[in-house]
Amino acid sequence: MSQPHRDRVETESDTAQLDLGPLPGLIGYVLRRAQLCVFKDFNDTCGEADVRPAIFSILTIIDRNPGARQGEVGAVLGIKRSNIVALLNEMEERGLAERRPHASDRRSHALFLTDAGDALLRRLDGLVEKHEKRFVDAVGEDGRDQLIDLLGNIQNAADLGDDR
C-alpha cells in the first residue's frame, strides 16, 4: 500500500518487470516457488530412471521398514490410502516392490522391495545426493540445517492450527 497505482507505461524489454506487491514477502508464495524449483531439479536428475519424488519416497520407506503395511507407509508420507494404491500398482508392475500377505492381519498387505527395487534405490541415492548437493552448495551446510529446522517449525505450526 505504498506506490501510487498508475497504468504501466510500455517500456518492457524482453522480460516483464512487474510489481509483485506483497508476494515475495509471503512464506507460502516463496515456499511454493522454491519447492517447484527443487522438484523440477529432482525430476531432471532422477527422470532418467523414470522416478518421481513420490516413488522415491515410497521406495525409501519400504527399504527402511520392510514388511510395513500400505496404510502405514501412506500415513507417514502423507499419502491417502486411496491414492497410494496406484503408486504401488505401478511399482509392482515395474518389478520394484511386492505386496505380500501380512502375517497376522489378512486385511493388510506387507510391503517389500524386490532386488530390482533395492538396486534402483541404491542408484537413486547417488542421483539424489548430486541433486541435494546443488542446493546445499547454494546455501551452505548451516543454511541447509537452518532451512530444515525452520520448515519443521512451519509444519508444527500448521499441525497445531489444524484443530481450529
Place this chain on the structure above:
Amino acid sequence: MSQPHRDRVETESDTAQLDLGPLPGLIGYVLRRAQLCVFKDFNDTCGEADVRPAIFSILTIIDRNPGARQGEVGAVLGIKRSNIVALLNEMEERGLAERRPHASDRRSHALFLTDAGDALLRRLDGLVEKHEKRFVDAVGEDGRDQLIDLLGNIQNAADLGDDR
C-alpha cells in the same frame, strides 16, 4: 545405511512409527511437506472467499500492475500461457477481473480488476495477514526473514542449474 534391516515387529500403537531414513534431511522432502501445510492453511483461511493461492496471486499482480498483459502476469508467476487462460476465464466469470483490448498490440489483452475484484482483494489481504501471522508467530520475524532469504537462494541455485 546405518541400522540393520530387520522386519518390524508388530508393536504399533495407533500411529505408525516408521524409519524415514534420509528423507527428513532432504531439502525437497521437507520443503514439500511444509508447502502442503501452508497451502492447506491458506485454503482453510481463504476458502470461505472461494479463493485459491493461484487466484490470490493473479489478483495481486493485476492490482499492482493494471493493464499488464496476460503473458506478463503468467510469466512473473510461473504460470504458462496456456494455463492462465482458464484461471482468467474464471475470474472474469466471477466478475473479479476484465480483459480489455491492449492499446498498442491487438494480439494482447490488458488486464484490470473490477471494483468487486478490488474489494475482494482488500478483504483477502486481511485474511492472508492472519494466515501469515500463524507462521511468523511460529518462527519469529527473524526466522521468517531467514526462511525467505534461504528459499530465494534455493531458487537461484535451481535457475542457474537450469541450463545444464
Place this chain on the structure above:
DNA sequence: TATTGTTATACTCTATAACTATA
C-alpha cells in the same frame, strides 16, 4: 517468421465416497 492468446489433451497429485473382506 515470431509472438499472443487459445484450445485440446495428458499426466500427476490430492480429496471424497462407497464398496469388500476382514478384524
Place this chain on the structure above:
DNA sequence: TATAGTTATAGAGTATAACAATA
C-alpha cells in the same frame, strides 16, 4: 462396528503441441 485396501470420480496444477490473429 471399525479398519485395510480398493475403486470410482472429481478438482487442481502442470506440460506440450497446434492453431488463428496479429506483429
